[in-house]
Amino acid sequence: GAVVSQHPSRVICKSGTSVKIECRSLDFQATTMFWYRQFPKKSLMLMATSNEGSKATYEQGVEKDKFLINHASLTLSTLTVTSAHPEDSSFYICSASTGWTAHQPQHFGDGTRLSIL
């Protein structure tokens, strides 16, 4: 149980393109989803917390107009990297939680490798 599907797994596109990444909880309802960014051989940096039906909460330093997050249902959150540039190239990972993470683990997708040419 608690499977999170992230799609696509890899994207290669030209500079200026907008890229949408989907994160779905397949067998549970995720009240909260999280988006992380990971640089090579580095830890995960929390970008934003997404709650169904409300605006995402962004971490300090993350541009909300650059990284658009939509959490339209209890099973789907999307991250759109708008007008992507080479510096946006990274590994993006989503996770979902069934409840308050003070008591619950997070369930992670397999990540999306984004490469901007």
Place this chain on the structure above:
Amino acid sequence: SQQGEEDPQALSIQEGENATMNCSYKTSINNLQWYRQNSGRGLVHLILIRSNEREKHSGRLRVTLDTSKKSSSLLITASRAADTASYFCATVSPNTGNQFYFGTGTSLTVIP
């Protein structure tokens, strides 16, 4: 930064040996969790230890927590080549709501 630190950054051991990784964090916590990440993949939850717990076991995994020192350790006993991965601790703090903050990670290589 609320991010924790782990040491060692990299660890290489022979199959069958034990592997110990340490995590230090900065703020008070609700719980601390350990995750595993295979190269280029998402993270897999290993074990959760609450702030009022001191030790927890799961199979070949043993986690300890010392809140006075703001540190935790993950011990993998009788390691296998398949244990090769990066291991991260993550903390949930009452001060930051629902968010996780990950440590810097330990890259473990188990040599067959």
